[in-house]
Amino acid sequence: MTGHDADETAAPDAPSRRRFLLGAVTGAAGGVLVGAGGVAALDGGSTGRATPTTSAGTPGVDPHGDHQAGVDRPAALQRHVELAVLDLPARLPSRDDVADLLDRVGERVTTLVVGTDPGLGGLTPTRLTVTVGVGPRVAAAFLGDDAPAAQPLPAFARDDLSPATEGGDVLLLVRCDVGPAAARAVLALRDETGLDVRWTATGFAGPPEGLAARNLLGFHDGLSIPRTDAELAATVWSRTPRGATTLVVRRMPIDVARFGAQPVDAQQRTIGRERATGAPLSGGTQADGPDLNAKTDDGQYLVPADAHVRRAHPLPAGLDGLMLRRSYSYADGPGAEGLLFMAFGADTDLFVRTQQRLDEQDALMAFTRATASASFLVLPGFTPGRGLGSVLRD
């Protein structure tokens, strides 16, 4: 981890920020910025939450490195998410214009994370991450039809989409422990692009309980995910472009009342894990994956045939590896409560094949559908010397 004095209270041209932009911190993947006030040294891999006592010196997660922030780091989800999907003009701008736009966005991300951006309105961007992606149209045009996420998602059985909530050209994914700071950051970035907003979403997470927070159903969400560098390299980071990844986002209303009206035992058989502990019904702890072959003495599967963790498991599908799920809850009003499903992967194939398996058979799918859906190529990391849009020029 590379320490750095980022003076959040300094004027935009103060030396500390210039130093930062000129590259005093480079490629500190997994590292974080440390505030001048010394209030909070945030570890991107820690589950601890920052507790700022002043408005100064509590910056976000270092945006620089091989990969953007907000994918694997920080390891523990921030409490608040703001997502905006933007449209480029119907006639796609030139490669250079799009790359320049993304460069500008990356620069803005840096000032937001350091905390010097006027768009924050003086709010403290505690554990702020910004993750930027481009939709299939942009990926295909500038990186080729074979690039990750260059092909739109296929239609799924439970899609309930409108043109206004499907796809999109530019993803802005902002996460932060301070809700108002996340909202201001996404406003500032939208303003920076000048693009039209296609759809947006906002969500929240409870505190982690062990390895993951609980979703609206009361179950831990995101327990079986890649965490080590080797696991991330195997299934999350794309090879071409190097350091990229993809994100699938789906807004999934859930019939929480109907799910919750079931006895806890039925809820657990729907999911395949214990609600209280997160442990698979086949035994072990929340850190363990399910043993899909484990049976009772009378030959019944401990993890039922239609349990969500079985149907979503890569093994029976002949698939390899895990998606990096980073989902949030949302509650936009009656009938609009559910999950903002978000999953990163080296390409979108693993998600597509998994969702198709869930559509065939999965006890959880009876409680949900998708009212918004999109996939993006998440751009590789950037550095002070190499802008966020560079990959489009390569």
Added chain:
Amino acid sequence: MTGHDADETAAPDAPSRRRFLLGAVTGAAGGVLVGAGGVAALDGGSTGRATPTTSAGTPGVDPHGDHQAGVDRPAALQRHVELAVLDLPARLPSRDDVADLLDRVGERVTTLVVGTDPGLGGLTPTRLTVTVGVGPRVAAAFLGDDAPAAQPLPAFARDDLSPATEGGDVLLLVRCDVGPAAARAVLALRDETGLDVRWTATGFAGPPEGLAARNLLGFHDGLSIPRTDAELAATVWSRTPRGATTLVVRRMPIDVARFGAQPVDAQQRTIGRERATGAPLSGGTQADGPDLNAKTDDGQYLVPADAHVRRAHPLPAGLDGLMLRRSYSYADGPGAEGLLFMAFGADTDLFVRTQQRLDEQDALMAFTRATASASFLVLPGFTPGRGLGSVLRD
């Protein structure tokens, strides 16, 4: 503070809950429940956030006492709010039927706060409060035309309401540090009433910075509020019915981008306080009220004539005392970002006269309007022996 063993993991009829419901804890105004796990002893007046490490034993704020929870306690706002405004049938049910309904809601509030309610889905209701009120139609019918909030709010200059977002018969105000638990609690309570939903809102707050958190504008919100028992008795608690109060709720989109595009100095003159510290422009600290007479050497008011803190100040209006403001931020999409204004008062007159003064002249009003608005009689506190609806029968 009255300690109590609330076994969150126990079955609904386990002894600990029965003891609670039968009155082992009574009238512990300001007190809180302590979890069996001993994980977090929550102080309603503390700014500390609970950090549960297990799903067990982290209950909400004691709902019993002279006043409902969620008005003055806890002193520091929870991080998440869910608000639902419900309609009774067009032909108002009988006094007894409405009182019975409110009794049932009160009982449900108790099990939610203790953490044993199945509607929570196993989520931890950290610092959960539920505050229940009735709209003008109900207050007038059962408590008389002179009861607090028995008269609807008048129209205001910047109202931009629809019938669907104005008024309503029953208020459910749920606040919690765990967003999914708040969402589940309001769902459970809506389900308990069986009433139609008129409108809902969801909001979030950053952590307190000194005496208050910052809103989307980056300014501290709710610094000048009644805090001591004497201050609360003077302006917040109604005399008849004893222990009641009123709540005004207004959803106010704010043009955050336009406000934020101003130099900080102009932002500060609009509000009348320093953004960084919360101190009035007349000097002092964030704990101080503005000195409205203070002038520069050349005779200019330090707090400008149209500054929000001057126009909203009770003194120039010949008014007495302060509203208990408990506002949240919200971000529902482009053009729908702003403030969920909430203010408690012994009656709604102080709010009405203050808003009329703001409509005459106030630098902040140029950036906002109201797209939802309602006022409620917040019922007096209840106890295990005297239900939430009792006041309607008295």
